[in-house]
Amino acid sequence: MKRWAIWLAALLLAATLALGAVVFAAQAYSSADDPLISLSYINDVLLPQIVELIQKNNRGEDIGGAVATTPAETTVTEPPVEYPDGTEHTDGYYAVVQVGAGETLYASVHACEVIVRAGDTAVVSPFTVKYEEQGLSDTTEGKELYNGESVPKNHTILIPRDDGRGISVGEGGAWLMVRGDYRIVETPAVS
DSSP states (O other): OHHHHHHHHHHHHHHHHHHHHHHHHHHHOOGGGOOSOOHHHIIIIIHHHHHHHHHHHHHTOOOTTTSOOOOTTOOOOOOOOOOOTTOBOOTTSOEEEEEOTTEEEEEEEEEEEEEEEEEEEEEEOSOOSTTOOOOEEETTTTEEEOTTOBOOTTOEEEEOSSSSOEEEEEEEEEEEEEEEEEEEEEOOOOO
């Protein structure tokens, strides 16, 4: 019985010490040590500053020291995109395009989407080395179409960039719906 009482007293002492350590740690914690911004900081400090700046701006007062500005003479111009000869632009809508037999449609500079409506077509891709094989994205089925594969009709096909990937057209030509910049090139005859 005496042993049991000693163990119980030791257990209670350990629990009391652990509880005291937790309480001490909680009292010592300060949100000033926390690198995150608290909601009270936003409401008590930042929000009044923002409201004051807005009111000063509405009254026409100078708030230049508080807000970074860009000089008026600064102009930002993007370099012009150089499109290859024969590039057609669809301006974001689908254009119905008739492609003749023996011709290939390529993306021009940017990506383009193609939907084959009629005709025999196949994927053209110069990337055929093992582990680097890349083709066209069939976004309708969620799969990749590789070099030489037939392009299914009424599927949205994505040609990601002008890197030699495209859609070649077989005998009889084809009707395609194209969105984006594209060019049509005569496919060289294979000898």
